[in-house]
Amino acid sequence: MTVTARVLDVLGAFSEEHPELTLTEISRRTGLPLTTTHRLVGELTTWGALERAESTRGAGAGPYRIGLRLWEVGALAPRGLGLRDHAMPYLEDLHEVTRENVQLAVLDGAEVVYVERLSAPDAVSIRSRAGSRLPATATAVGLAMLAHADPELVDAVLAAPVRRFTTRTVTDPRTLRHLLGEVRRTGVAISDRQIELVSQSVGAPVRAGRGPVVAALSIVVPAAANPHAYVPAVLAAARGISRALGPTT
Template identity: 85%
Template sequence: MTARVLDVLGAFTAATPELSLTEISRRTGLPLTTTHRLVGELAAWGALERGEGGLYRVGLRLWEVGALAPRGLGLRERAMPYLEDLHEVTRENVQLAVLDGAEVVYVERLAARDAVSIRSRAGSRLPATATGVGLALLAHADPEHVEKVLAAPFRRFTERTLTEPDRVRHLLGEVRRTGVAISEQQIEMVSQSVGAPIRAGQGRVVAALSIVVPIEANPHAYVPAVLAAARGISRALGASALATQP
């Protein structure tokens, strides 16, 4: 029963946020009668909502439950003042993310009207090896976990997306040395990101932030501001000043 409910919820994606009963049935492989019953129960609880056209979408009740996740809620609350400062100073896209397996989950994103377009949004996922936040997180992750990530197939977004494990290993070494990750044209050819790790008590890396800027910009010009924001959030999470140094 639980697996079927999760299958129904998993049928919705960023590309297909609204689905009919028939589409949900086809995507999940469940009989239409079963789909009708499960969708009805989820809608009654608030996990799904039915629009005017008869299509279903994810309901606000799921957002309310998801906001209780400890890695998202406390982190976001402490990080927001620093994210807003970074956004205000640069007028570029600013992101906050955590590592989940081989992907990063974006906890927050502040978008600027005239900034370069980006794929991420709050709650979305992208491969860790192709993002500034992901590289910042993998650089400080358990080596066994990193090797597991590098052993899996790589998803290519552009001709610049890294797909060779050795190149990723080299880049992760540079991130550890400099304290900052620069990911150029891996997700979009028009943009690049500058990311830095965020630490909590005892210096443990728990998240990362990044700024996404046009490819024409000099990414190194943003490094001081990104590092300052990451250190501020780290101190707010209980990390010592020494622990936040590269």
């Protein structure tokens, strides 16, 4: 393994389920020797990619976590930076009108990466957060983008095993292909309790002007709500962002 590969393995050891890790845990999760892990973690900490959490022994004595320097670099990613800047006014308007969770995401293979999320204290709880990933097949934003994705990518996604989150998660490839067809026909995607039984989401694709689909937005509402009541507002926000992105974005 190259040094770069080892550094990436160290950073990849952290996840939403494991945001803080001790040196021993990083060594175990990466398969790297403890001495190598100690050296790489020390260099990453000095640069700011990692930082030490507080412990009972005081600041800087606890487990390691991702540092702010890495977040600063990640925030410069063009797919997220320009998209988020153009989309925020429309996301804020949608959030203000509905007082529900509003999300913006991009497609990365078989997964969606959430670029932004706006939520209210009394809104239904959701799994996603800015920077997190979920399977495209189980989310409204993912279905909205897959419906307009390259056929080869769609075939590959549907051929792979689909993770089940709830009893409502759609895992049958034929059913998923039918859902994608409905999204293309109606312009909107509805994910009904596929991620959590307490919520459903309504999503729509975002285009670069009148060009290809580059992202999707969604609103997450309680399972008991009527999702079709939110369709006009979601579509209006998606069209607004598409116009703001322009033909060359």
